[in-house]
Amino acid sequence: MATKRKGSVSELSKTSTSTKRAKPDVSSGDDADDDDLEEEAPDELEQGALSRVMDKFSFAGSRERSHIPVGDAVSRLFKRDELSFLKMKPDHESRPMWINPRNGKIILESFSPLAPAAQDFLTAIAEPLSRPTYLHEYRITPHSLYAAVSVGLDPKDIVAVLDRFSKIPIPSEIVQFINGCTGSYGKVKLVLKHNRYFLESSDMKMLQILLKDSIISEQRVITDGADDDGITKESAPKMGALVIPGTKIAAGVAQGQQVTQQNMVDGEDLPQGESAEELFATVTALKEGEEDDDDDEEADAVHSFEVIAEGVEKVQKQCLTLGYPLLEEYDFRNDQRNANLDMDLRPQAQIRHYQEKSLSKMFGNGRAKSGIIVLPCGAGKTLVGITAACTIKKSVVVLCTSSMSVVQWRNEFLKWSTINPDQIAVFTSENKERFRGDAGIIVSTYSMVTNSRNRSHDSQKMMDFLTGREWGLLLLDEVHVVPANIFRRVIHSIATHSKLGLTATLLREDDKIQDLNFLIGPKLYEANWMELSEQGHIARVQCAEVWCPMTTEFYQEYLKETPRKRALFYIMNPRKFQACQFLINYHEGRGDKIIVFSDNVFALAAYARKLNKPYIYGGTPQQERLKILQNFQRNELINTVFLSKIGDTSLDLPEATCLIQVSSHYGSRRQEAQRLGRILRAKRRNDEGFNAFFYSLVSKDTAEMYYSSKRQAFLVDQGYAFKVITHLQGIENLHGLAYDTPAERRELLQSVLLENAQNAEVNSIEREADGGFFDRTRGDWRGKAGGGSGGAMVKRNAARLSGLSGGDTMAYVEQNASANRRIKAAPGVQNKFMKKLKNDAVKKARG
Numbered sequence: 001m002a003t004k005r006k007g008s009v010s011e012l013s014k015t016s017t018s019t020k021r022a023k024p025d026v027s028s029g030d031d032a033d034d035d036d037l038e039e040e041a042p043d044e045l046e047q048g049a050l051s052r053v054m055d056k057f058s059f060a061g062s063r064e065r066s067h068i069p070v071g072d073a074v075s076r077l078f079k080r081d082e083l084s085f086l087k088m089k090p091d092h093e094s095r096p097m098w099i100n101p102r103n104g105k106i107i108l109e110s111f112s113p114l115a116p117a118a119q120d121f122l123t124a125i126a127e128p129l130s131r132p133t134y135l136h137e138y139r140i141t142p143h144s145l146y147a148a149v150s151v152g153l154d155p156k157d158i159v160a161v162l163d164r165f166s167k168i169p170i171p172s173e174i175v176q177f178i179n180g181c182t183g184s185y186g187k188v189k190l191v192l193k194h195n196r197y198f199l200e201s202s203d204m205k206m207l208q209i210l211l212k213d214s215i216i217s218e219q220r221v222i223t224d225g226a227d228d229d230g231i232t233k234e235s236a237p238k239m240g241a242l243v244i245p246g247t248k249i250a251a252g253v254a255q256g257q258q259v260t261q262q263n264m265v266d267g268e269d270l271p272q273g274e275s276a277e278e279l280f281a282t283v284t285a286l287k288e289g290e291e292d293d294d295d296d297e298e299a300d301a302v303h304s305f306e307v308i309a310e311g312v313e314k315v316q317k318q319c320l321t322l323g324y325p326l327l328e329e330y331d332f333r334n335d336q337r338n339a340n341l342d343m344d345l346r347p348q349a350q351i352r353h354y355q356e357k358s359l360s361k362m363f364g365n366g367r368a369k370s371g372i373i374v375l376p377c378g379a380g381k382t383l384v385g386i387t388a389a390c391t392i393k394k395s396v397v398v399l400c401t402s403s404m405s406v407v408q409w410r411n412e413f414l415k416w417s418t419i420n421p422d423q424i425a426v427f428t429s430e431n432k433e434r435f436r437g438d439a440g441i442i443v444s445t446y447s448m449v450t451n452s453r454n455r456s457h458d459s460q461k462m463m464d465f466l467t468g469r470e471w472g473l474l475l476l477d478e479v480h481v482v483p484a485n486i487f488r489r490v491i492h493s494i495a496t497h498s499k500l501g502l503t504a505t506l507l508r509e510d511d512k513i514q515d516l517n518f519l520i521g522p523k524l525y526e527a528n529w530m531e532l533s534e535q536g537h538i539a540r541v542q543c544a545e546v547w548c549p550m551t552t553e554f555y556q557e558y559l560k561e562t563p564r565k566r567a568l569f570y571i572m573n574p575r576k577f578q579a580c581q582f583l584i585n586y587h588e589g590r591g592d593k594i595i596v597f598s599d600n601v602f603a604l605a606a607y608a609r610k611l612n613k614p615y616i617y618g619g620t621p622q623q624e625r626l627k628i629l630q631n632f633q634r635n636e637l638i639n640t641v642f643l644s645k646i647g648d649t650s651l652d653l654p655e656a657t658c659l660i661q662v663s664s665h666y667g668s669r670r671q672e673a674q675r676l677g678r679i680l681r682a683k684r685r686n687d688e689g690f691n692a693f694f695y696s697l698v699s700k701d702t703a704e705m706y707y708s709s710k711r712q713a714f715l716v717d718q719g720y721a722f723k724v725i726t727h728l729q730g731i732e733n734l735h736g737l738a739y740d741t742p743a744e745r746r747e748l749l750q751s752v753l754l755e756n757a758q759n760a761e762v763n764s765i766e767r768e769a770d771g772g773f774f775d776r777t778r779g780d781w782r783g784k785a786g787g788g789s790g791g792a793m794v795k796r797n798a799a800r801l802s803g804l805s806g807g808d809t810m811a812y813v814e815q816n817a818s819a820n821r822r823i824k825a826a827p828g829v830q831n832k833f834m835k836k837l838k839n840d841a842v843k844k845a846r847g
């Protein structure tokens with residue numbers, strides 16, 4: 001392909017994070033950033049079910065005046081993150097972290113030799129907030145502590161290890177907070193043994209407290225061998241090692257050990273007087289299993305009582321209300337009732353270290369814990385799910401967001417595991433088959449399972465099959481995109497012993513992110529994007545925001561419009577068009593394969609047509625989509641494809657190495673991360689010096705600037721630096737530059753003005769043929785099974801100026817002056833309101 005490569009795109013002036021952008025004046029809820037709710041959560045504690053229970057625990061004295069630093073002139077700029085008032089330990093230089101007593105934030109020096117060990121430990125006990133190059137920020141929250149306890153960490157070990165790493169003595173507020181939160185977490189487990197539900201605890205008193213509650217005691221089953229309280233005592237099971245297929249490590253040992261041992265390097269720069277062994281001894285003490293003190297009988301004992309299966313949900317809710325959230329675990333090795341599924345990983349499957357780590361959190365004590373694993377796009381969540389299924393070896397339901405993913409999941413199961421193809425079936429609108437034998441796998445979509453309206457006979461039969469039996473594992477893909485109420489429906493209709501949620505970002509469209517902790521389970525593991533990219537598991541990406549000045553005519557129209565209708569002007573800005581053309585040209589010349597994203601379907605088609613490139617949106621028939629994508633992958637002449645937001649997720653295009661965004665969903669950090677994910681899996685990622693490119697084209701001085709910086713927040717926190725390109729050098733010399741003359745630009749403006757206002761919505765609803773979508777106006781998940789017609793939901797009406805003035809539905813007929821008289825005289829033309837007005841006037845005149 002002939003290309004002209006004169007310019008370079010490297011005129012980088014400053015990082016976008018340093019740019020202050022005004023929040024656009026948007027009055028409508030639709031325009032508001034989806035993520036606002038999360039960001040404006042109070043500093044100290046998160047909102048949500050758990051936090052309500054945990055309200056009584058907060059950082060004591062967090063609002064006391066004594067904590068407001070008096071410091072120097074600069075100190076006040078740090079506000080609540082000002083730490084200069086803290087007294088440092090004498091050997092603070094060799095310790096890598098600070099802890100803020102006011103809000104539980106932890107700052108880690110990532111260049112410290114102890115950083116890798118500290119990082120692993122922090123990932124287990126705190127939420128990563130931001131992980132750029134030198135300083136990482138975490139925060140201890142009730143949820144993160146819940147997750148820590150769920151992988152076997154003990155509160156006093158948490159405090160002890162924090163103290164070893166910390167430059168300051170651990171503030172008493174933090175100790176209180178940790179003890180307060182964890183005092184009741186993980187003490188009671190809900191265990192399914194031989195298909196009977198038990199509340200289990202090593203602390204007898206805990207069970208006695210619960211049994212005093214009338215709701216819980218009503219659900220209890222008195223079993224043989226129980227004491228007067230109805231509680232049974234047994235020895236804690238000795239955890240035989242459980243080897244997770246494809247990994248070298250054996251699960252069944254305490255997490256703390258794994259958390260630290262893997263990163264322990266003897267003789268590293270440790271604080272004086274402490275050896276590496278000593279440092280980690282606190283977290284390596286086994287909670288269960290072989291190294292427990294044999295003489296300590298009480299510590300080895302496990303107390304339990306049984307509850308009826310139908311009462312489990314009530315008990316779960318009540319325990320949560322009482323402040324003792326139940327940890328869910330599945331003792332699958334002792335499950336005799338559910339048939340085993342003969343399936344293993346294929347020998348060629350070598351689980352990567354971070355996949356292994358995440359799985360060890362799930363199977364840490366030899367049972368399957370329910371929870372969520374967070375790995376960047378392209379890091380191999382599918383294989384993690386498959387390995388979990390191969391470890392449990394019971395029937396599995398996999399739920400994903402589209403029928404395309406359903407096919408991919410089935411193929412991946414066949415590729416990585418030894419499952420018999422007859423034993424893995426799919427349930428979509430086209431396929432409603434069951435597997436052969438007693439145990440197997442069903443792969444389906446959330447919409448197929450939750451949409452009960454207008455179900456076909458076959459679908460209903462399939463649903464009866466899904467709801468009428470027990471499953472060993474429920475694998476939930478892309479948990480961040482599915483609304484919480486859908487999870488509720490899924491979880492209540494499918495009886496499963498364990499749940500594993502997979503996602504790249506725990507950013508949600510609704511404010512129900514915390515609900516996932518209880519609907520699925522706590523976050524078990526979250527990988528560090530930069531680390532995986534340095535190790536070559538995901539591609540290195542250069543991110544840039546390209547500022548495109550608005551042309552005068554477009555800016556004038558932009559300013560005249562209401563905030564809702566402005567989008568089309570900043571998306572269709574001719575300068576943005578030119579930037580897009582230049583970048584495509586430049587990158588095609590380098591041998592890159594390019595995806596251009598536009599949420600707005602009008603713009604998508606306009607850009608693609610003008611630049612003579614193929615495009616795919618919700619309405620593109622399946623055959624055509626496949627043809628375009630195959631050409632993109634194999635045909636040397638097709639190096640650029642334009643995609644609407646249907647390409648945000650589940651699109652496996654490892655050939656793509658460059659991404660350009662021309663329009664996006666407002667300030668959605670989630671979409672930004674998902675889109676970046678399309679190039680993280682680049683095939684060429686391990687080529688020497690390879691870099692993928694991610695460009696966001698932003699019209700200058702418009703609301704888009706604000707949205708763009710919001711969108712980047714998540715990726716910036718993951719360590720990506722967005723460069724700002726204010727001028728694309730050489731653009732003016734590009735041969736055949738689109739909209740180069742005023743006449744062409746005027747023509748473009750006319751076509752934009754003529755576009756129906758409806759198309760100005762960035763958020764045009766579209767969906768895949770049967771993938772389903774979340775209808776925000778109805779607050780519901782809709783899919784084909786729900787009666788929606790197949791195909792695209794995008795409605796593009798050809799419009800005329802009369803449309804803009806509301807005259808579309810009227811027939812215009814020339815009338816002469818006498819027409820008014822005729823109308824006046826015609827009987828029955830006055831409506832009730834007019835009659836009333838007339839009558840009132842008459843009455844008034846009569847006094």
Ligand SMILES: Nc1ncnc2c1ncn2[C@@H]1O[C@H](COP(=O)(O)OP(=O)(O)OP(=O)(O)O)[C@@H](O)[C@H]1O
Nearest residue numbers: 350351352376377378379380381382383504650677
């Ligand atoms: N351990 C492994 N060994 C070899 N290849 C792997 C391994 N893990 C994952 N892969 C490959 O990496 C690619 C990305 O994996 P996968 O599709 O599961 O990513 P993902 O995390 O689900 O991404 P997304 O969030 O975009 O859906 C796939 O081609 C997969 O086969």
